[in-house]
Amino acid sequence: MGLLDYFRSSRQATASIAKERLQILVAHERAERNKPDYLPMLQKELLEVIRKYVNVDQNAISVTMEQDENREILELNIVLPDEGERKRPNRPDL
Amino acid sequence: MGLALNGHRTAVIDFDVGLRNLDLIMGCERRVVYDFVNVINGEATLNQALIRDKRCDNLYILPASQTRDKESLTVEGVGKVLQALSETFEYVVCDSPAGIERGATLAMYFADDAVVVTNPEVSSVRDSDRMLGILASKSRRAEMGEEPIKEYLLLTRYSPQRVKVGEMLSVEDVQEILSLHLLGVIPESKAVLNASNSGAPVILDEKSDAGQAYMDVVRRYLGENLPHRFLEEQRKGLFGRLFGG
Numbered sequence: 001m002g003l004l005d006y007f008r009s010s011r012q013a014t015a016s017i018a019k020e021r022l023q024i025l026v027a028h029e030r031a032e033r034n035k036p037d038y039l040p041m042l043q044k045e046l047l048e049v050i051r052k053y054v055n056v057d058q059n060a061i062s063v064t065m066e067q068d069e070n071r072e073i074l075e076l077n078i079v080l081p082d083e084g085e086r087k088r089p090n091r092p093d094l
Numbered sequence: 095m096g097l098a099l100n101g102h103r104t105a106v107i108d109f110d111v112g113l114r115n116l117d118l119i120m121g122c123e124r125r126v127v128y129d130f131v132n133v134i135n136g137e138a139t140l141n142q143a144l145i146r147d148k149r150c151d152n153l154y155i156l157p158a159s160q161t162r163d164k165e166s167l168t169v170e171g172v173g174k175v176l177q178a179l180s181e182t183f184e185y186v187v188c189d190s191p192a193g194i195e196r197g198a199t200l201a202m203y204f205a206d207d208a209v210v211v212t213n214p215e216v217s218s219v220r221d222s223d224r225m226l227g228i229l230a231s232k233s234r235r236a237e238m239g240e241e242p243i244k245e246y247l248l249l250t251r252y253s254p255q256r257v258k259v260g261e262m263l264s265v266e267d268v269q270e271i272l273s274l275h276l277l278g279v280i281p282e283s284k285a286v287l288n289a290s291n292s293g294a295p296v297i298l299d300e301k302s303d304a305g306q307a308y309m310d311v312v313r314r315y316l317g318e319n320l321p322h323r324f325l326e327e328q329r330k331g332l333f334g335r336l337f338g339g
Contacts, residue, residue, distance in 0.1 A: 018263050
């Protein structure tokens with residue numbers, strides 16, 4: 001009966017696993033579908049502009065849109081490189 | 095059926111084009127002559143296609159088409175039929191197929207209220223959340239900028255025993271995930287299969303737990319304030335213990 005016991009014990013409280021998985025998934029999917037479809041374009045163009053002045057990495061910029069009942073917040077987050085690395089990208093020898 | 099039993103003139107439309115089954119559940123499969131698509135295409139009038147329920151004078155059924163492709167449902171066609179029905183019926187119930195295809199999107203497009211039916215299973219809960227997203231963005235009310243569709247949650251196949259031992263999502267869990275107004279919980283019940291076997295909706299089985307739960311759901315929808323039942327394990331002697339001391 002060892003095998004049966006094994007299956008029994010592994011089946012304990014699967015409901016809490018289901019809840020946790022669903023909460024993460026649903027939160028993620030809701031965030032996805034509330035995004036306006038111009039966000040990726042906006043992010044790309046912003047990156048191009050910023051790169052004219054500061055040498056930032058492709059992944060250093062994030063654009064998120066949050067919504068609550070009476071306002072929308074467009075959040076733009078740019079991680080600037082360390083002081084030493086901050087130079088004009090088109091003049092790397094400076 | 096519940097709405098009709100409560101004295102409201104009700105029409106129910108099967109939107110599952112290609113996979114008609116509402117007629118079978120309602121026990122009128124042998125009386126289908128014309129269907130929803132016939133009416134949309136002008137091959138039959140509404141009155142010819144509507145089947146009056148033999149058990150309840152207030153209830154009419156408009157069956158889905160069996161053979162034709164889903165493209166035969168159009169927004170304009172469905173809109174016209176619903177408009178015509180709303181002139182003579184108090185409630186028009188659009189029975190949506192599962193999924194997010196044409197039948198489902200059209201069933202909810204013109205809706206005022208939506209009852210999201212789910213069971214305590216991960217795929218069902220996730221799909222319900224997807225449907226809520228579509229209800230909020232792709233309906234006529236959303237497109238016209240009108241007041242959004244009222245959404246209700248109906249949880250079916252609920253087993254309090256399994257919830258108690260942690261094998262099933264509880265009604266609180268599902269509500270927390272979907273954050274919807276709970277219209278009712280239908281317990282897992284043998285009466286449901288018996289009902290569909292015989293083509294008599296389970297709500298007519300007044301002795302069954304599922305039948306009573308469905309009647310509660312209808313009465314809550316109509317505005318009555320009723321406590322939720324069948325959420326706890328039913329044991330013999332429970333009432334004795336509750337009221338005995």
